Amino acid sequence: MGLAVEEKALANEPKSKGGVPRSPQRTKRRNSDDSLIGSLCTLICNNQLGISVNLVLLILLTHIFFPRARRRTSKFFRLSYYNPANDLHGCGTDDLAFVTFAMIVLTGLRVAVMEYLLDPLARIAGIRTRKGMTRFKEQAWLIMYCTFSWSLGMYIVYHSEFWLNLHGLWQGWPFREVNRLNKWYYLVQWAFYAQQILVVNIEEKRKDYAEMLTHHIFTVALIFLSYGYYHMRVGTLILTIMDLVDILLPTAKMLRYLGFTTLCDIAFGVFVIAWFITRHIFYPMVSWSVYAHAPTDMAPGCYFADGTMVPMNSSEFDALGGNRIWANLVTSYTDRMGPICWNPTMRYCFLTLLLALQVIVFFWFAMILKVIYKVLSGQSADDVRSDDEGEDDEVENENARTSHPINMVAGCHGGAPLEQEVGIESLNLTRKSYKKHSNRSGGNRTSGISIPGHGDRKELLGRIGCDKPT
Template sequence: MLQTVGKWLWWDHLWLPRNVSWSDLEDSEGRVYAKGFHLYAALPCALGLLLVRYLFERYLAIPLANVWGIRDRIRLTAEPNLILEMYFCTQARAPSQADVRSLCKKTSWPERRVQVWFRRRRNQERPGLRKRFCEASWRCVFYFFAFVGGILALYDKPWFYNLKEVWADFPKQSMLPSQYWYYLLEMGFYLSLLLSLSFDVKRKDFKEQVIHHIATLTLLGFSWISNYIRVGTLVMAIHDSADILLEGAKVFNYAKWHGTANGIFVVFTVLFMVTRLVIFPFWVIHCTWVYPLEQFAPFFGYYFFNAMLLVLQILHLYWAVLILQMVCKFIFGKLEGDDRSDEEEDDDDSSKERNHKLSHTNGAGARGRANGH
């Protein structure tokens, strides 16, 4: 049964143009073609990158955070309470007003004490500023070297300047060593992001990020096996270019270099809109949607590859909306940090009380001086 499923899954007509079979992609006459088993190396590469990330954060990012004075906010720990802990873990992190009253009856606590407990408990689940800084630093460094490596692998290739060359002699295109290593590192990196989901910073677009990583790995894997390598390298380079600036802006924002962070964010916004909303759909997707039909009839792999590219484009549109919202806040002076982040809450009402009393005292003093005058 497994052999039957395997034969159907790797049926030539599913993934390759008509009159082309997998046997045509066997190494011969000095040509070396991409093979499915090459992708097995992505797992050890991902584990290796996780080790490199650990060493980078421990010996480079954390010392840099110390130099820049990046400290985690001191948090008050929620006092032990089994009833509230059970509700927090099994039902909701932010109870409704009716549930707060119900919990007050069960715990014999006043309503304000229950609300403070939940604020503190939610803050305990949020990552600290240093963790966010280390994560953004790692991604910024990886995207930088990946982008530079991609440009070095592409700058002298004819398909980098003429997209029709992407399909020249397709699918009988020999694999280059630079393409192999570029693919391996990118697949290892995105696989490492999936493996580290449990301890990475969870943002508001967490589900979209998971979809993006899975779609990217699927695209890279399929493009590798079906020899869509040329267009795959172009897609990776386009994505890495803007991601460098996004993570760089976060790094400087966490370091409170707000002027530098804002400048990088402006450049990132322009580059994102150009690469993800113009170049990607109107150059790359046009290249994969229109040009292949000049050489062969459409087949399942052709539709599958373009469908995955469209999934990425939908995610680009979603993130473009978030970015434009941040731009509006930036223009009106209300942008503070990453709009996708789950920001900390005040976990005690004492500061609010002091501010209220101070405001009341200042107001009364001002009225007294006015009356005396």
């Protein structure tokens, strides 16, 4: 009876030209791989470095060989709106070109550093699995960038009027012009977070993919609005507060990958303390300052570029657009030399985004507490971020390195590199075919990053068992 049912099912399966039953899953995957979007994604992901270098060269060579275009091309790699009278820089739409150029450079730099510097270091350190190599390189890149950005941010904050003085964030607003270093830092951070939106979609998806993507979108929105509304001071302070734990968590992860368990535990403990202090004490303090200090330290009214001000209770205030929220939030992009108006109601726009970020941070902190509770109660610290990662036969005890509590929590710049298997990775692969893929992909170092479900045609067919026998 069972055999008859099985034969009937096989008979109803779609046939290939030779009459051999064809798997619907394989047909669907093959059609997906043939799609234009799939091919485009594969091309971009596998050639991130090449595309970045070509775009940079295109802009630079155009600037060199076409003098007429220099007025436009210079915006991509030079800070705009320089005022030689006071050696400061203003803000405006031309800065978006610099942010775009910085995104291109960061994308190429990330791949170059991961593949040509961190990949050899990971191999020297004894990491052999494909996923282990990817994790090591991702975390090392975060350490490098966040150490740089946090150090520069701390330098700026320490030498500012708002060092240990939250009232300094608001007194003297609007800050239409800033020095070169402050502006460069802010635009590069803007580019980094915008690029992180691409990174979370390029990498294999995690269980907190939605939270991570939402976090980066809200961060970019806050940077965009704070820059357009001349609030770079508070933005710089928040970015500096957030960057610290994104150094400590990747450090703890790398120590775990390298087998230094004692140092890893110490780093993880420091990370938990730093997380609580920076993200649940300092960050709420800044949010409170937005609510309580801004209305008192910033006189409501419309401010002109020459320093004059029309108070909020004046009849001219409404005529200048003082009650139009969105138009004022993007003043530096639409009319950088025109009046910019402030009324206390506008602070709720920023508070909404700041509190939304705090909700996501609380979500991650709950994961941290869950890990700590499991460890202290003697339970197994199972991964709460990703699904089963499948087999990886290149080295033994890979799970022993990745089941540590530090792999269950996410940082703010991309988080823990624990994948949720999607696409063809979720199929039941034979051990033999997966080994083939591992061996074959080990030598491919085009970019080190790929979208699940897409890749080299021959390699893809080999993974799902459709390649011709050799």
